[in-house]
Amino acid sequence: MIEQDTISTPAGLRIIPLGGLGEIGLNMALFEYGDDIIVVDCGLMFPEPHMLGIDFVIPDIAYLRERADRVRGIFLTHGHEDHIGALPFVLQEISPPLYGTALTLGFVREKLKEFDLDGYVDLEVVKPRETVAAGTFEVEFIRVSHSIVDGCALAIRTPEGVVIHTGDFKIDHTPVDGELTDLATFARYGTEGVLALMADSTNVEREGFTLSERVVGEAFDEIFPRCPGRIIVAAFSSNIQRVQQAVDAAARCGRKVLLNGRSMVANVAIARQLGYLRIPDGILTDLKELPRLPKEEVCMITTGSQGEPMSSLARIAMDDHKQIKLEQGDTVILSSRFIPGNEKTISDLINHLYRRGAEVYHEKVSEVHVSGHASQEELKLILNLVKPRFFIPVHGEYRHLVKHARLAQMVGVPAERCLLAVNGDVISFRDERGGIADRVETGRVFIDGKGIGDVGEVVLKDRKHLSEDGMVVVIIAINQYTGEVIYGPDVVSRGFVFEDESQEYLDETKKIVLDTLAGMTIEARTDWGEVKQEVRRVLRRFFNKTIERRPVILPLILDM
């Protein structure tokens, strides 16, 4: 731990994105002025395929850790995992109050309970158009519509001017919960003058406007009455409006609603308790009733829309579920996005559902999903309402940030005031001037089980190597004075070749090791480093030549 007083107090306003710029996920940005820091969002990312065995990825908060006593609050725009998911890890190191709307904090509380952190954290519920003071900052929450209810943008008033952070948003003129994106407040700040706008870049490649969430309800109303058998709707459990629409469509067809999936049950309970979800009396039915319900009265709402192998939807598709066996006439609606990287898994899921005889609707063939992010025309609208002096595209892969900066230039922000920052850049503002002034240490921290950050590049590289051609362990005991082989070589492999059929091959491997040792001088043979290197070299060549594989070769020389 660095001594706090050795850390200088910077001049002007500094905005430092720690995650979310150049990637979708782990959104986190900090605002620093004098001795005050506030944080916007604290998200995680689900691992990419090459991050073998990793459970979550969170931003590296080294910069924040060293300034823990200056953090005046964490402001949460909404309750998605890529905005709140890193909290249980980050709150083990810093413990400022958390500010967010009721549902956002409802989801946060549930998460903190899982990690036994509930009760240790100060959760402050804020309503849209309310303002919170935190050190020198004043933060107003501005309602936005998104694929989760109770989302907000933030207007952050600083001594250098107002910065608006959109959070994740779209402009839905007919939202299911009636909560419109508060364009008037954006306009008010625009009239007053805004130093900088940080805006969601996710859908910057899409032309036009994003469709209203209500379109999905209309699709449900078209599909549901045509379904002769059971209906299964798979959606993200945080998408409360989506759940509401599935419930309403079920009610209109006289179907019971059964909830499936741990997070679906938990989030529906939270949303109902806080008044964000209205389920008509008598319609909600326990999953245990499923076998007794007539098929045409069943509407299951479930998680597992990404084809997660352990989810119950995947088990249903593989005909490996206790309570439900799909049949001809049943219908599955995947009411969610094909998240990039999951396309193949979801496609496999759909094929299995067809094998079971079910009909499947998904976003590629039907309007059973709409995005929660603004498309080009909405992004232009916000830019024109807010009229920021500076523009900082956030929440996107690198190409999204580039294209969002171009869009801002199209509506009149000068190129030199479109700041294309990446994680760790220090965006500095002083006296109406601004730019990327510095960099701080940043990066990704891998979480594997309970371990935080102990899985680094070396471990991942080893896992990748192991995954490709497996591992061969060679055990030899050598007398450290005479160089005589006392034991072995024993050869054991995993993930390399069929072990029961390849005894001959492993015997040949042993012989090669013995021959190699025999060809070495006594000096070399009593130098374990030398022996290991030679065994590796010879076997690498042997495996490559005979079967073109490159397993991890682990020679173990026993001191005896």
Place this chain on the structure above:
Amino acid sequence: MIEQDTISTPAGLRIIPLGGLGEIGLNMALFEYGDDIIVVDCGLMFPEPHMLGIDFVIPDIAYLRERADRVRGIFLTHGHEDHIGALPFVLQEISPPLYGTALTLGFVREKLKEFDLDGYVDLEVVKPRETVAAGTFEVEFIRVSHSIVDGCALAIRTPEGVVIHTGDFKIDHTPVDGELTDLATFARYGTEGVLALMADSTNVEREGFTLSERVVGEAFDEIFPRCPGRIIVAAFSSNIQRVQQAVDAAARCGRKVLLNGRSMVANVAIARQLGYLRIPDGILTDLKELPRLPKEEVCMITTGSQGEPMSSLARIAMDDHKQIKLEQGDTVILSSRFIPGNEKTISDLINHLYRRGAEVYHEKVSEVHVSGHASQEELKLILNLVKPRFFIPVHGEYRHLVKHARLAQMVGVPAERCLLAVNGDVISFRDERGGIADRVETGRVFIDGKGIGDVGEVVLKDRKHLSEDGMVVVIIAINQYTGEVIYGPDVVSRGFVFEDESQEYLDETKKIVLDTLAGMTIEARTDWGEVKQEVRRVLRRFFNKTIERRPVILPLILDM
């Protein structure tokens, strides 16, 4: 090897798909009548992500192997890997003549050379509208357009009637090479009467018509003149029409063409030699000239469009290429499909190209790629021209086959004559009746390096397990009479935890193993099976409790 004469001669016509039904890839079907068998296509599949370390997947040809002497020929519809890629492996077991068009066999010959099989195989070039007799079968080749030139459908005349196999096709009314899908021949067979149609289901989910290949040339002509710097076009090297259009567009802008990628160089050479590709004099330039060429005169045509990590396009994107360093003003055109499963890798590639300052065009934002497969209206057209008695959807995932069968019903094929077969089903026809009558052994064979089929489920499961949490090897030498620990325990890990920082943790692991051994009776301690099981059990619990990981635990007990 089963004795040939124990294998019965079946009655009627039997069609047995060995691959490609219920999956995209490894297309292979056999036709059997009396003692004669012919094979249509012989493709491979590239491995899915869960097939760790696998290079290729090919169909299991057990059924064919046992009837090797009855195989009268392998008929190839076109030269894509999923139709010819398994040949080098299959031809090691059976060696009938191969029939195909000139370019198809040109690509096959190149492939056989790689495996030192060239010269051992009888390659018979066939032209469209020519007919080949093979045993009791007569096979006419019918020109079709596709994303490779010189593709054909097959009309297979059998004693039970004519079966038409479309191969991969689209109906391109303005093909770049002028070779139209030969609708007249399809119609002629339709008029005569067709027993069964087997048709490409890839694009059955797409409404309307697939765009003409020429659209891509128009997109090139629009983009090329606007590019201030270098142009890099990434495409599949087998897509000769695409290469032709890139060459033509380059020529019109006064750019030199540089070919990059081993298969691009090879396939262009084959196509030029056979007259399928016309490159104007003086335009083709060696890659070594690249550093000396003015930027606005460069058009590189390269492989690597799927973001393959070792391809030179990936290295260019990572700024790790010897001859080329991208700059602002350079343009990359990904002129190919985002193959399902590769989306994330391609998306990462695009982001890196933007980081280098390049502009990127791809199929999601521009018409720089069109599909080679027929959409719904084209599929209906072929069905109506051929008017088959039976319909068998092929070349598709399971949902595609289901939807293609429905499409056939829409145009009038009775439901009971739409045969929804999967790999290994025996589709039997006799006296105008037909149906799925039987099943034969089938499956997928994994190729890893030189090994054919020696990587099975156990090895893959081990690789997956290794990839997730790595491996912990525990070495102990125990006196087999006294149960005394003579050596160790030594603990070595790979892909598990940071080794340099976790000595303490591994020491604790050793202590637990010692304590476990101390707590065992002498009888148990001298029973290696018992010791291994106990060490595994105790460590599994320890790792799970302390860091929630589940590595492969490999206890090695040395006999001493």
